[in-house]
Amino acid sequence: MRNPHPLDVATALEATGPGRLQGQTRADYGNMTGFFGGYVTACLLRAVLEQPRLQDVPIAMTVNFCAPLAEGRFDASVREVRTGRSTQHWLAEISQSSGTAATASIVCGAHRAVWSRQTARIPSAPPYESVPVHAPFARSGWFQQYEMRFIEGAPDFSSPNGDAERSARSTLWLRDAGERPLDHLSLSAMADAFVIRAFVARGKLVPASTVTMTTYFHGTREEIAAQGTRPLLCTADANVFKDGFADQTAQLWGRDGRLLATSNQIVWYKE
């Protein structure tokens, strides 16, 4: 039997009462400060996905990162806000003794075979086998959990003082380093797996952290499952870095040029 994937282990939650769960951080998803935002996101999503009253699939989720998650146990709480004919609205929260670490709103809904059209077009890219794997940015923590193959916009910290003239855009092949068939849980984490745009645009590390992230799941459950362990073609970019806050946009493409998810976030940066 194969060992469980680190994502499944690290996001495991124990129900302690109605709408109440407990989890335990894992070093596998550690970050420079606290934990990988995509890991926190996946924990919040899983807290909702495990509710007995859950209907259909996640369509949209917003996560607000209120404070770094500290190593150790954490409490998760979930509230079913309203369930209508077409959508089900949830709120979720992760807290520790110091207070709330993150909140999330998650909207679920059912896909139906109605008029559809994809306006956006997948960027052209060489096959992933032909693109070299990028060395992880750190020897431990969440960078180890993903395989990234950059087609453009790999972070480059070779210039001692950085360089403020680079493009903020990255295009890359992305997948779990340990094979795991794609689902909403891993997709929600991957939506945050793009290096902070300020690092890319400036060619150096600056103090920065994601403040809020919104992800839309466009693929149906079947389409996401059909992706299997194949890598996603992803783009990440920014519209504006403005006086301490920057945005970040991302697209996650699956097989057959299908847009499986889009994501937006606001990043705080210090200098």
Next chain:
Amino acid sequence: MRNPHPLDVATALEATGPGRLQGQTRADYGNMTGFFGGYVTACLLRAVLEQPRLQDVPIAMTVNFCAPLAEGRFDASVREVRTGRSTQHWLAEISQSSGTAATASIVCGAHRAVWSRQTARIPSAPPYESVPVHAPFARSGWFQQYEMRFIEGAPDFSSPNGDAERSARSTLWLRDAGERPLDHLSLSAMADAFVIRAFVARGKLVPASTVTMTTYFHGTREEIAAQGTRPLLCTADANVFKDGFADQTAQLWGRDGRLLATSNQIVWYKE
């Protein structure tokens, strides 16, 4: 003395206790079903802006539309989730006797004069004086509150059965029909003032409603104020219409080609 603007009247809230407020819907912002989502958004934002512990300015907000707001009084509740050195996180909610109508998360923060760069470029457009004002889509309600001048992608319902081959993109000049200097409140509402993309792309009305909307405020308080009553140049588009849910992207540009806000939403559509 000038009469108060409809937006200020319709979003007026009376504090009824710590973090508790009451409001009253106004027909000025009525919609085909319920009320204009931008109006609900502005009510939620105002509930937070009026809190005595508010710090700095809104940087990001997500609104989840759980059920149509019914005509009459509504309750608003606000919770300060966490205040850190760089950000302040709020949750807000509007409810009526039938349950929760909408929830919001709002992140505030302080702009500081640090390294900044705008990557996105304002689209070229003819001066707004040269673009004819579009007749409001309805004789009452929220359409009356905005002046729209479409450069491309005006909704066109002249074909009896619609047309599924049109672009989903609109570019328009937008401002309050009644003059009101721009602020975060009006900007939060304007971010939802773009006709549902399915109507534009298909040239017909279909049952549809916004499920969730996320808006990022990139302009500083001073830059937003400096816009005054000048119109904003706006673009709205969609990446994908997919089995009953579509996304919508929007950019709101101010003077000097400055990106004042970006917004994303998910729209439920029925057929």
